[in-house]
Each structure stands twice: as C-alpha cells, then as structure tokens.
Amino acid sequence: MKPLVYADTREQPSNVPEILKSLGARVIFEALTVGDYIAARDCAVERKTLKDFVSSIFQARIFDQARRLLEVYSKPLIIVEGNLTEIFEKTNIQSRSIWGGLLALMLDIGVPVLFARDRYETAEIIFTLAKREQTEKKKAPVVRPKRKMWTLEQRQLYALMGLPNVGPEIAKRLLRKYETLRKVFAAPEHELWHIEGLGKKRAKKICELLDAIFEEKQFKE
Amino acid sequence: MKPLVYADTREQPSNVPEILKSLGARVIFEALTVGDYIAARDCAVERKTLKDFVSSIFQARIFDQARRLLEVYSKPLIIVEGNLTEIFEKTNIQSRSIWGGLLALMLDIGVPVLFARDRYETAEIIFTLAKREQTEKKKAPVVRPKRKMWTLEQRQLYALMGLPNVGPEIAKRLLRKYETLRKVFAAPEHELWHIEGLGKKRAKKICELLDAIFEEKQFKE
C-alpha cells in the first residue's frame, strides 16, 4: 500500500517531499492554502523549522495558523524541526516562553505538536501518518474534546478588565464587594474609592468612561 | 503568584517535586489515582521516562492510561523524559512504531505529548503549566484588539467586547441605543433582544454573565 501525500509547492526546497518518495509515498505537489502536507482528507501537517517556530510564537502567528488548521482539518499536526536544547543554550530565549507557547497550542487550541530532529524524521513522521490514516481501520471516530471553555469566574474578571486601570486583582476586589457585574457597573464613583487599589483619581476615570455619551466619529482612522 | 501543584507520592524519588519547589511552586503530596501531577482542577500531567514510555507503547498500556486521564481531566498532558534519538541509535526499536504510538495518542485519543530532556525540564514545564492555568487570563480567544492609544470611543467599545458574543459592531449598536456604558450594562434581557444581532439566546447569555454571583474557585488544598 503506497500512501499518497499532497505537498505544498513551497515545501519543495525543504527536500522533505523527496524523502517521502524515497520512503515509498506518492507525492503530489499543489498550492495549499493551509498546512504544508496533507496526509489524508482530514489530516494535515504544518512543518516549521525551530527558528521559524520560535519567531512565530513571539509574533503570535502560530496561534492563528493553528486555529485555521483546525478549522479545515479535524486531525492537524505541527511538526517542529530542530533541537530545542540548542535554542535554550545559544540564545537568550526564555525556555518558559516556549513551554507556554507549546502548552497554548496543545491544550488551549488543541493542535498537537511533535518535534523532529531533522528533515528525515519529519518525512518519516508524515509517512507514518499518511500510511495509518489511509489504511482501513475500525477505529471509533475521534471525539475531540472541546477545548477551552472559559470558566464563569474568568469571564467575569475579563469583562471588568475592559475598564481602565482594572486588572485581575482590582477586578476580583470589585466582584468580591458587589457580587455581580451588573452591580459593579452600577456603582457610583464615591463607592469605588473604597476599593483597595482604587483612589479618587482612578474611580473618576472609570466613571467618566461609564457615563460618557457615545459619539461616533464620522471618519475612520 | 505561587502556583500550587499536587504530586503523586510515588513521584517523590524522581526529585521533580523538589525542583518544582525550587522554582517557586507549592507542592502537596497526595496519593493520586490517575496522573502524576495536578496543575489545576482540570489539568493533570503523566510523567514517563522514555524507557517506560516505549515499553508502555508496546504493551499498549499507555493508551488506556491516556484515555483514563482524559476521562477525569479535560486538559491532560503526557511528558516523556528522555531523548528519542538515543533510543533509535542504541536499540533495534523501529522508529515508525514510536511515531505510530505518538500519533495515536495525540490524534486518535487526543492527549498531547511533550518531550522533556531531563527532570529539570519536566519540572519547568509543569511549573509553567500550573502558573498559566492558575493565573487570570488577560487575553481572550475572541479578539479584543490591544491598542496603544485609546480614543474614548474605542474604550467604550472595548469595554463592551468583554461580553460574550459582543464584537465591535454589536457594541456600536448597543451604545447607539443606550448612549452610555452604564445604561447598556443596566439593560434588562428583554430589551437586548431588540438589538440587531442579538436574539433571545445571546441576550440570555449576556444577562446570565452580568447577573452571575461571583464565586472564587481557587485551586487549593
């Protein structure tokens, strides 16, 4: 059984498609709008060099990409090519930023990430994936757990953080005192002073915003 | 902010709990029935040495374990400690069987797997995970764009976008009708229906959030 893999034309120089062929896959080049390889109808792979991966975390590009991947394919996979240790040792990049990015991708968005040492491993993973996805199997359909339902508490805090000078801490104090968002938003200025962390000045700013009459600018910025 | 992590008592000899403490986490030992570490109410980590991981793939143990993990925790994570390359180089183990196992875990079962180079990295990942899961989120999956300079109008719209199903357009319509933020936040459910783009369902969701009593669900002992 010879698996079929669609490869984005821009992946040609990476040589991964060639290795895929040598492993026994049939490769068809095509201009893909999302993902770099398609291993089955519902299964796509985004390949990233480590450098690219890191910078795409910093620019938050990767999260949009992952979401789009998941919109189109129920079984997406990101393959990162390179050795994390080198990055940690040779640059000032904080390892925790990378862990955080990986955790956000996998746990919040729900797209798995796999590290490959080099192009050859990348190809081998894609080959294995294509083979198993294109083989008849009696597997139960994937039940993809719904990721990231925000808790009520978080949404309450988040709503308040839309106000100036209100972060997580102040938001918490406000809700502790007023119980519901509606009551917080109804609070008069002089009451807000009594919240620790809110003095006259900040209370005034908040109430000015709450009571400002809405005026639409005629011209777009 | 000092994250709290529950550690299975059997993990003590791994020294990971000690490292977690040194990173600034509070660690509580407990006999856990599933998983090795708990980083939040719905978030557990299974730690495996690479040798153990490989043999658990061949015995198919890992898949049941992963499924049980997912039954109890909506955000499970498997951390594999060790270097895959060494396994491939020093044993006869077929790399494809490992890739197959990893893909099955991540794509079929839906449990993410992350490789750590050593105990220290394992601890760092768990620490990062606990911290991010136990900290109030400042950013939302729904885009509330982060602007540098704010006009009054932008501020008003931004504040409303903290509500579910409210984006820039709905926010504008709400403010056109009610004039000030305070009045929008005071609006009763049946009035919100009349806003274009808000039906019974969305209005209800908004009001549920506005009137929900604040309860702090801390991840505590």
Add this chain to the structure above:
DNA sequence: ACGCCGCGCCTTTGA
C-alpha cells in the same frame, strides 16, 4: 492563545 521584567503612575500607610 508565549513569559518575563522594568517603568511609571497611583494608592496606601504611617509619621
């Protein structure tokens, strides 16, 4: 929807 750190403004507290 990366984590960390530093700056500057504000508030709180005690003198």
Add this chain to the structure above:
DNA sequence: TCAAAGGCGCGGCGT
C-alpha cells in the same frame, strides 16, 4: 503633608 513602599497596568524584549 510628606515619604516610602507596594500594587497595578502597560509596553518592550527575545531569534
């Protein structure tokens, strides 16, 4: 009033 200390939001940084 003033000074000091701490809380908090915000912006910049990293390859």
